[in-house]
Amino acid sequence: MRKPAFTSIAHKKPEAQLQVAKKRNGNPNVVKEKSKKKDSGAPKRPAGAFFVFMEEFRKTYKENFPDNKSISAVGKAGGEKWKSMTDSEKAPYFAKAANRKAEYEKALESYNQKANGAGEGAKEDDSDRSTSEVHYEEGDENEP
Template sequence: MRRPAITSISHKKPEAQSRVAKKLNTDPNVKKDKSRKKDPDAPKRPAGAFFVFMEEFRKMYKENFPDNKSVSAVGKAGGEKWKSMSDSEKAPYVAKADKRKADYEKALKSYNQKANGAGDGAKDDDSDRSTSEVHNGEIGENEP
């Protein structure tokens, strides 16, 4: 009885990588930038209704079980309680989440206006100084 020949797959991997790279029009040896840098000044996304609920639930759970240090136990208990709640019981958390979302959208809109308007020479609403006061020193410095 003849045994099948054992072949190594390692010699096929570079070919497979190059085929995939050709399909994607990329070089297999070049690593992609995983994510672009986030602006630390950008507003943070708001928590959803479940996470608003979990903020309060963690406090209650910690009071009832002060010896429990397990994060997963708190999460599991919170998830089970959330699933067992009716829509009317969830309503206050949904309302808080909606309010946070509206506040976030306002903050994001003003952030984007500041970020986009900075290059356009748009005037900052928070400034008490007039444009002539701001540019007054710049014009006089270069002239004799």
Template sequence: MGNPPRPRKRVDAEATPTLKRAKDGSAFSRCESCNKDVPVVLIDMHSCTLDATIKMKFESQIEERPAVSKNPLERKKKTVSSEKKESKRKRSSKERDPNMPKRPPTAFFVFMDEFRKKYKEENPEDAKSVAKVAKEGGEKWKSMTTEEKKQYIDKAAELKAEYEKAMEKYSSEKPTEKEDEAVDSSNEE
């Protein structure tokens, strides 16, 4: 005694030869400008803007991944080894200048350096567990007031000021690419 099902509105496939149907019976028409299948119901709202065409071209350039094997053990082995190889490649491509100053630690890390020493003295049996020391240090840092944290914040600010001075010195001593090219071209002559 509910409402009887309403009949579906359908577009005649014979009336429009460019019409395609999905498994559920919905009708799609191909847009001539962007060559994309668009639902007939939404054809009035479809716009082939520059963004849409750029997005389509970008999507077409993306490579699809190879088919995944059905055996879950093989899948895990392949993904883990391939991820490790990719991460090693990425690390090796980033070459760091050995003369470049190291970034200063934050206030929390200044605190953790001090906390680790105290914790190892007080709890020599737990000192080997890095996770336990880090967890205790994090809990202690959260429980501290801003006044207690102030000494570490000040120390971090001093280290940051030293780092900025070192970076200024480093960037002024480091020759720019243009100067390198000029030196190279004068040496060739």
């Protein structure tokens, strides 16, 4: 009679089991950090030059091929067109992307000032006062 084709790791040493766990999951001692929740009120990052190009390309592609409903076909055609373009043909899209980035940076700066400025401004005014002081009123029986 033949033995079964599969084997379990129950007969192996604990070190071997740890090595198998490392191979499967990476380092078992490493704890993954939780990502920060994104603020829905924060400004969105601007599109790059290729995506600015794709906005215009999608419109022209739909005009030329109205029956095509495939998103992947539009993406492939846009990618091929972008690769075949020269740097001088791409320049307007890089300029538009740079303008969008400048607008985004202004919006982000004003957003950060609103978020941080309101909280810090109130605390800076009261910074010379100690929050641990106890203020007694005149005639208070608990006064030391």
